[in-house]
Amino acid sequence: MTNDAVAYHFGMAPLAPLLLPWFDAHHRPLPWRTSRDPYRVWVSEVMLQQTTVAAVVPYFSRFLAAFPTVHALAAADEQHVLKLWEGLGYYRRARHLHAAAKALAASHPDALPDDPAVWADLPGVGRYILGAVLSQAFGRKLPIVEANSLRVLARVFGYRGDPREGAGKAWVWQAAEEVLPDERVGDFNQALMELGALVCSPSKPRCGECPLAAVCVANRDGLQDQIPPPKKAKEVVAVREVGVVVWDGPTLLLCRRPADADRWQNLWEVPHAEAGEGESDEAAAVRVVRELTGLRVKVGEVLTVVKHGVTRFAITLSVLGATRAAGRFRAGFYAEAKWVTPAELAGFPVSSPQRKLLTRLTEPRLF
DNA sequence: AATTCGGGGCG
DNA sequence: CGCCCAGAATT
Secondary structure, three states, X not given: OOHHHHHHHHHHOOOHHHHHHHHHHHOOOOHHHOOOOHHHHHHHHHHHOOOOHHHHHHHHHHHHHHOOOHHHHHHOOHHHHHHHHOOOOOOHHHHHHHHHHHHHHHHOOOOOOOOHHHHHOOOOOOHHHHHHHHHHHHOOOOOXXXXXXXXXXXXXXXXXXXXXXXXXXXXXXXXXXXXXXXXXXXXXXHHHHHHHHHOXXXXXXXXXXXXXXXXXXXXXXXXXXXXXXXXXXXOOOOOOOOEEEEEEOOEEEEEEOOOOOOOOEEEEEEEOXXXXXXXXXXXXXXXXXXXHHOOOOOXXXXXXXXXXXXXXXXXXXXXXXXXXHOOOOOOOOOOOOOOOOHHHHHOOOOOHHHHHHHHHHOOOOEO
């Protein structure tokens, strides 16, 4: 469907008169809806990013109690901020929020600005956060697109492409902008999301309770399951692990399994590194291997050794310690492998003490 | 355009 | 157990 079609459809049936009364009657009483304080709206939007409402509620209340204003947040110690974020995930959000609070407290000490250009330059503020904060706190007529509104708009207008990528992304932002009413923009934006969360759900939408059912193309044509199109499944490749990194307490082990063998062999045994600040156990293991070998390695990906521009061998790196702890093993990976000898291995770029360690520990033993 | 970043909840 | 979630930054 083209943008013209959106305009036509919108002209025939404005959404706001249908959506706002529904929102007034059915919206959930959430902590961040008690005020239009831009700071509160902002914090809630950042916390809600890729995070469910139920998970955010207790964090939001605790965070606002500790940092009631942007100035309180700006003056806070980063460790305190991160501590209150612990368990929410996506910790970069907290660092960005903190940094942005410092910037705003300095540049706009009296009140948070309603200037989109100012917000757009802040770390952690993309187009969604920008529109959400300014529409809700200041009534600025700016659109929002996130998982819920994207689904609602695509279904109502019967958009058959994928609104999450390419031209579809442009389409859905355009649609979100065109449906905005002149009054109560913030409530309207929230209503789109609330409808997506409570009624227009990804699967089995409750169209019988939907205030937009009468104007919804997907409902009319029975396309709820096709719109938006299901995410294309990631390609699955049959693979078999031929190399893994495991650890148990202070010891980290790199093991190999030749393509035609059943048993694992130890290749290196080295002290496991302490996980640094903000570093996961897996990341620390990857770092150890990287420092030992000079290889570019990532968890779960094929690890290739390139020496003199030629791939000498390839293994996959997985982390059994983590997968065991999670109660399951990862799917295996396979890679064609040409194994180097211990002598060749010793020739890889490592620092002197590490090389000595490698040489000493290269003697394979059964895992 | 594809990846990365986390943890929880739900069908 | 797989998919999804009030996205943004990086590659």
